[in-house]
Amino acid sequence: MNILEISDLTVRFAEFLAVKDLNLSVKRGEILGLLGPNGAGKTTTIRAIFGMVPYEGEIRNYASSVGWMPQHSPLYLNLTVEENLRFFASLHGLKNPKERVEEMLRLVQLEESRNRLVRNLSGGMKQRAMLACAMIHDPELLILDEPTAGVDPPLRMNFWEHFQRLKDAGKTILVTTHYMDEAERCERIVMMRAGEKIAEGSPEEIKRFAGEETVMLWVEDMKGSFRILSKYYDVSLNGQISISVKDAPSELPKIISILEKAGIKVLKSEIKRPSLEDVFLRLMEE
Ligand SMILES: Nc1ncnc2c1ncn2[C@@H]1O[C@H](COP(=O)(O)OP(=O)(O)OP(=O)(O)O)[C@@H](O)[C@H]1O
Ligand SMILES: [Mg+2]
Numbered sequence: 247m248n249i250l251e252i253s254d255l256t257v258r259f260a261e262f263l264a265v266k267d268l269n270l271s272v273k274r275g276e277i278l279g280l281l282g283p284n285g286a287g288k289t290t291t292i293r294a295i296f297g298m299v300p301y302e303g304e305i306r307n308y309a310s311s312v313g314w315m316p317q318h319s320p321l322y323l324n325l326t327v328e329e330n331l332r333f334f335a336s337l338h339g340l341k342n343p344k345e346r347v348e349e350m351l352r353l354v355q356l357e358e359s360r361n362r363l364v365r366n367l368s369g370g371m372k373q374r375a376m377l378a379c380a381m382i383h384d385p386e387l388l389i390l391d392e393p394t395a396g397v398d399p400p401l402r403m404n405f406w407e408h409f410q411r412l413k414d415a416g417k418t419i420l421v422t423t424h425y426m427d428e429a430e431r432c433e434r435i436v437m438m439r440a441g442e443k444i445a446e447g448s449p450e451e452i453k454r455f456a457g458e459e460t461v462m463l464w465v466e467d468m469k470g471s472f473r474i475l476s477k478y479y480d481v482s483l484n485g486q487i488s489i490s491v492k493d494a495p496s497e498l499p500k501i502i503s504i505l506e507k508a509g510i511k512v513l514k515s516e517i518k519r520p521s522l523e524d525v526f527l528r529l530m531e532e
Pocket of ligand 1: 259282284285286
């Protein structure tokens, strides 16, 4: 069941098409990662969801409440962290926000900075305060635009552990990121480039769909093996034998049997799959 459905979304800025015919749905209860290089149209898509840019197409939102952490700070610079949280709580009509404000301060580890003006916070601290404000009303759907940009590694981990907990509690998250380790933690990924969707699937599916895999072999007769396998495969020799294939687990037994028939013993074999980063870079080059 979808919580958000975007159909044929197009966003123009004068002649420029920032988003082109985008179809994207977010399933209830998932963490969906929206990936793409700078200028791909991620933020514009999100801004369309909130009606901040004129668009063509249709956006259907079935969430009862939505939290939004924009890419650029919506916080009041001349208010303290706590005052900002209280302000966002009142925007959402929270009756007794005190406890929730405390909970959020704890979550983003800003309890000790609660009385500092947002203007004086470091970049990562501002980011943390923004996340707290986006979540203050415990929304069903959370839309986060680069929530961890500028956040230090341990806290980045904390953020993701919290996202996982929210997901386990039945919430839905749409998140953009440039970090591939974060993308790996999403159940599904949508990759955009120049306003268009270029790939969609689980991290595993995307790796399989876009990347060649490599079978690596250590054999007794390197040169002989190279000669034989080159008849069938794209092979290179670099300390071991590397063979590029689409589906390594199914090719490996075939490769071994070709060599065994030629009387060559395979000492060791390994399969190397492309990382999400490899796939991302490859898709961006095409
Ligand atoms: N208000 C605007 N007027 C004109 N062009 C715009 C406007 N907002 C965005 N754009 C352009 O639309 C394109 C997509 O921008 P967008 O901010 O959606 O990219 P993004 O994928 O979020 O990139 P990043 O990873 O840098 O945040 C860019 O070329 C940008 O310059
Ligand atoms: Mg952006």
